[in-house]
Amino acid sequence: MTSQVAAAVICQEGMVLITRRAPGEKLAGMWEFPGGKLEPGETPQSCIVRELREELGVESVAGEILTTSTFTYPGGAIELIAVTVLLRSAVLSLQVHDRAEWVTPRELLGYELAPADIPIAEEIIRKYG
Structure with missing residues (x-):
């Protein structure tokens, strides 16, 4: 059974938001596009708007699906669905992450991204790079 997970692709002024999983979380220390499992x-x-409210304390507007990525982790397979998002508020309140950074698309692959996030980063570079 593959779990569906939404990931936020938040681009503002040519920069993309990535977040780092906090110690004690799954994939701790790895960078990702914030998001979570679809209920x-x-x-x-609707999932990404809820997850961004829960994880980052921000209100947002979800747009189109940019791409999807399927990856099998030791705990099971996920289908990561990258959704373009506009933030309505810019002050982040990190809950499951210990860092957040705005980076250029070309800088994305210089971070230790979670494996399922790498194809999404590559698509962002192709589209916005």
Whole structure:
């Protein structure tokens, strides 16, 4: 069974938001596009708005699906659905992350991204790079 997970692709002024998993979290120390698992009945868009509120304390507007990436971790397979997002508020309140950074698309692959996030970073570079 593959879990569906929404990931936020937040681009502002040519920069992309990535967050680092805090110690004690799954994939601690790895960078990712923030997001989380879809609940039953949720669309990727409604999921990402909820997850960004829970994880970063921000209100957002979800847009189109940019791309998807499937990856099998030791705990199971995920389908990572990258959703373009506009933030309505810019002050982040980190809950499951210990750092957040705005980087250029070309800088993304210089970070230790979670494996499922790498194809999304590559698509961002192709599209916005």
